[in-house]
Amino acid sequence: MWRTTVFYDGSCPLCTAEIDHYRRRDRRGALEFVDVSKPTERLPEGVDRAALMARFHALAPDGRLRSGARAFVTVWAQLPGWRFLAHVAGLPGVLALLEGLYRLFLPVRPLLARVVRLSRGRVA
Structure with a gap:
């Protein structure tokens, strides 16, 4: 079986939390991290x-x-409970909207990651 390989920033606590969620949902072993x-x-x-x-x-x-958004949709399509969202992303304009939202998130990701680190008692 061919698997989807997910590349993520393990130094980012937000990214790691999301990946941990995906790992728990990946019951078929469809994802490699x-x-x-x-x-x-x-x-x-x-x-x-x-x-x-x-x-x-x-x-x-x-x-x-x-x-970006295409990568998320690729991952969601492999996960129970997320496949519906992957199908919705295939509707006209939805993927473009998701990509736009992702691009808005990227500049604030470092700040959010720092907040998460501080809330866990680790200063970056």
Whole structure:
């Protein structure tokens, strides 16, 4: 079985919490998780670590590397309880809306990650 490979920033507590949620939902083992903050992790050919840490990426079973909202939808399609949202994302205009929202989130991600770290008693 071909799996979807999920590339995430393990140094980001928000990202790690989301990935932990996906891990719990992945009952079929359809997802493989790669923490790109670890320098020893293998990366997809032609993509640098900084790009993978800056945006969410997933390598789909068809071999296509997807980022942003498309990557999330690729992951959601594999998870019970999330497949419906993946189908909704296929409706006209929804993926573009999700990508726009994701782009609005990206600049505030470092601030939110810092708040999460502080709330857990760890200063970054």
